[in-house]
Amino acid sequence: MRSNTLFSVLLGDRGTKIFFAVLLITTAIAPLLHLAMPEGSALHLSSYTMTLIGKYMTYALLAIAVDLVWGYCGILSLGHAAFFALGGYAMGMYLMRQIGPRGVYGHPVLPDFMVFLNWTELPWFWYGFDMFWFAALMVMFVPGVLAFAFGWLAFRSRVTGVYLSIITQALTYALMLAFFRNNMGFGGNNGLTDFKEILGFDMHSSATRIALFVASAVALALGYIACKYIAHSRAGRVIQAVRDAESRTRFIGYRVESYKLWIFAFSAVLAGIAGALYVPQVGIINPSEFQPINSIEIVIWVAVGGRGTLYGAVAGAVLVNYAKTYFTAAMPEFWLYALGAMFVFVTLFLPRGVVGLGDRFLKKPERVAEAVPA
Amino acid sequence: MNAATAIRNGWQKVFGTGARSERPPAIDTSHGPILYLEDITVSFDGFKALNALTLYIDAGELRCIIGPNGAGKTTMMDVITGKTRPDCGSAWFGQTTDLLAMTEPEIAQAGIGRKFQKPTVFEHHTVFQNLELAAAGEKSVWATLLKPLSATQRELVDSVLETIRLQDTRSMLAGALSHGQKQWLEIGMLLMQDPQLLLVDEPVAGMTPQEVERTAELLLSLAGKHSVVVVEHDMAFVRSIAKKVTVLHEGHVLAEGTIDEMQSHPRVVEVYLGE
Ligand SMILES: Nc1ncnc2c1ncn2[C@@H]1O[C@H](COP(=O)(O)OP(=O)(O)O)[C@@H](O)[C@H]1O
Numbered sequence: 001m002r003s004n005t006l007f008s009v010l011l012g013d014r015g016t017k018i019f020f021a022v023l024l025i026t027t028a029i030a031p032l033l034h035l036a037m038p039e040g041s042a043l044h045l046s047s048y049t050m051t052l053i054g055k056y057m058t059y060a061l062l063a064i065a066v067d068l069v070w071g072y073c074g075i076l077s078l079g080h081a082a083f084f085a086l087g088g089y090a091m092g093m094y095l096m097r098q099i100g101p102r103g104v105y106g107h108p109v110l111p112d113f114m115v116f117l118n119w120t121e122l123p124w125f126w127y128g129f130d131m132f133w134f135a136a137l138m139v140m141f142v143p144g145v146l147a148f149a150f151g152w153l154a155f156r157s158r159v160t161g162v163y164l165s166i167i168t169q170a171l172t173y174a175l176m177l178a179f180f181r182n183n184m185g186f187g188g189n190n191g192l193t194d195f196k197e198i199l200g201f202d203m204h205s206s207a208t209r210i211a212l213f214v215a216s217a218v219a220l221a222l223g224y225i226a227c228k229y230i231a232h233s234r235a236g237r238v239i240q241a242v243r244d245a246e247s248r249t250r251f252i253g254y255r256v257e258s259y260k261l262w263i264f265a266f267s268a269v270l271a272g273i274a275g276a277l278y279v280p281q282v283g284i285i286n287p288s289e290f291q292p293i294n295s296i297e298i299v300i301w302v303a304v305g306g307r308g309t310l311y312g313a314v315a316g317a318v319l320v321n322y323a324k325t326y327f328t329a330a331m332p333e334f335w336l337y338a339l340g341a342m343f344v345f346v347t348l349f350l351p352r353g354v355v356g357l358g359d360r361f362l363k364k365p366e367r368v369a370e371a372v373p374a
Numbered sequence: 375m376n377a378a379t380a381i382r383n384g385w386q387k388v389f390g391t392g393a394r395s396e397r398p399p400a401i402d403t404s405h406g407p408i409l410y411l412e413d414i415t416v417s418f419d420g421f422k423a424l425n426a427l428t429l430y431i432d433a434g435e436l437r438c439i440i441g442p443n444g445a446g447k448t449t450m451m452d453v454i455t456g457k458t459r460p461d462c463g464s465a466w467f468g469q470t471t472d473l474l475a476m477t478e479p480e481i482a483q484a485g486i487g488r489k490f491q492k493p494t495v496f497e498h499h500t501v502f503q504n505l506e507l508a509a510a511g512e513k514s515v516w517a518t519l520l521k522p523l524s525a526t527q528r529e530l531v532d533s534v535l536e537t538i539r540l541q542d543t544r545s546m547l548a549g550a551l552s553h554g555q556k557q558w559l560e561i562g563m564l565l566m567q568d569p570q571l572l573l574v575d576e577p578v579a580g581m582t583p584q585e586v587e588r589t590a591e592l593l594l595s596l597a598g599k600h601s602v603v604v605v606e607h608d609m610a611f612v613r614s615i616a617k618k619v620t621v622l623h624e625g626h627v628l629a630e631g632t633i634d635e636m637q638s639h640p641r642v643v644e645v646y647l648g649e
């Protein structure tokens with residue numbers, strides 16, 4: 001009964017159908033073109049391009065995490081880059097420990113940067129990261145618990161709106177400064193890199209790349225389904241009510257703070273998972289991932305794609321990052337201006353983002369309700 | 375033992391899990407009235423918005439409160455719902471529930487519903503979803519995440535839709551409703567909580583004559599099952615619904631009786647019609 005309703009929810013809206021169709025086709029075709037087509041062929045997909053698409057998929061997962069809190073619950077978080085980076089660091093720590101004695105200094109346990117700092121022992125917080133299951137748990141646990149503790153303090157004191165955005169931004173910035181310090185034990189400004197193996201498989205082999213690509217696609221699909229389920233449950237209607245009229249929602253008997261807290265923490269976990277899949281594909285994690293601008297960029301992806309639809313967030317993440325890839329290659333100095341211009345344009349002319357524009361041209365009204373301007 | 379209780383309470387506060395009593399405690403109306411206001415005084419910077427106000431509302435009654443602007447009608451509702459604390463006096467809901475010792479949400483939970491002057495429905499939710507949001511019952515994150523509306527609650531939504539006559543608009547966005555329809559929807563949201571006492575502030579302001587008429591029918595249909603207190607300026611409307619009218623003036627009750635008695639009451643005519 002319930003899975004039935006979920007199924008109908010997933011198939012009930014066109015954007016979601018398109019999203020799943022595109023994801024499925026990409027996931028099936030890309031590895032095929034990479035493996036089966038000869039290197040010189042026009043149809044051959046280079047490992048660079050495949051990794052790039054895999055990276056976009058982790059960004060898309062990050063974008064739906066932000067859409068859930070911002071588009072549905074009205075919490076404009078500028079801290080999601082931090083949750084993403086923390087998930088990435090947890091995975092990076094596992095990958096560092098996988099290197100084992102094969103580092104430049106050949107120490108059996110300590111990663112190179114620790115040997116370089118003349119450390120003799122592994123810090124306690126690196127314990128357990130030699131086990132994949134433990135690292136996988138930490139990928140979710142660390143961002144989730146941080147978001148929960150942070151949200152508990154912020155939401156309980158009724159910090160909302162731009163003040164919340166500012167303190168989430170401050171959190172990210174503080175973490176960046178901390179991770180830059182060498183004696184924090186996370187590799188300082190070089191971060192964690194030179195990974196060799198994941199689960200015993202060579203990081204640079206085609207098969208591993210394809211596996212990571214498929215894992216990103218699966219994580220994106222599952223994350224999408226989870227968010228869609230939440231958004232279409234009664235709890236989803238409550239968080240949207242919180243977004244539109246918080247005190248009214250409180251007045252009719254909902255504990256607004258606990259709704260915000262759970263949504264925020266869940267969203268942070270999704271961001272952490274996205275970060276954990278991102279790191280092995282790009283091969284490095286360093287403190288620049290905590291840059292304040294990154295959080296703002298994520299928000300722009302969602303705004304460009306269209307808030308409160310999930311598939312809009314995915315579309316925005318892919319479009320903006322494709323533009324970024326293009327710009328940073330062709331004229332890197334203009335990227336930030338282009339980003340800003342895009343944001344201004346969307347805010348002024350496309351309040352419902354690119355998918356809102358698509359809807360306007362394509363849509364026969366699905367329900368009376370949606371034909372009426374709100 | 376105490377520590378365990380404290381931890382459990384704290385846990386429930388944050389996580390919103392665990393059983394909470396769904397039904398408000400029964401209100402004892404064995405002596406007739408459901409609401410007792412006695413000697414209530416509220417002053418703002420020395421100005422007495424309510425001045426030793428004493429008022430009783432019977433269970434199942436439909437009462438109209440009229441009075442010139444600034445008479446203290448809205449302030450009275452603020453006191454009943456816990457929004458404003460009086461300087462002195464007492465306010466009881468039934469025989470046993472002391473309203474002055476309760477917070478706003480506790481009072482709402484105990485069975486007093488209030489409709490504000492300005493309609494405040496959720497404009498981006500459908501009519502059905504507005505009523506669903508207002509449904510009584512478990513409101514924790516887990517309950518709303520995992521359990522759809524129960525069959526009884528669904529039936530209640532349907533019957534409320536019928537009462538407020540918005541069946542045809544059930545899947546329309548509330549933002550697309552007319553002003554009058556929004557007011558009815560908000561009354562419907564109150565009805566979802568099955569309150570024993572309904573406070574309605576100026577329900578027909580800004581309504582078309584047809585809407586006024588339907589509102590009168592709606593409020594009349596509620597009396598009996600609920601006690602209803604209506605604050606209203608529109609005398610024709612008051613005449614169409616009220617058996618008993620209370621006239622407020624300068625923070626206290628000037629007169630009480632049928633609408634005809636009031637309209638021929640010399641003091642009432644003086645303060646009200648001489649406005
Ligand atoms: N928060 C407040 N601060 C100061 N004065 C107030 C406040 N609320 C109401 N009043 C005053 O109390 C009087 C009664 O107001 P109100 O209860 O709104 O009257 P009514 O609803 O009968 O028109 C008015 O003179 C109003 O100006």
Ligand SMILES: [Mg+2]
Nearest residue numbers: 447448449575
């Ligand atoms: Mg008033």
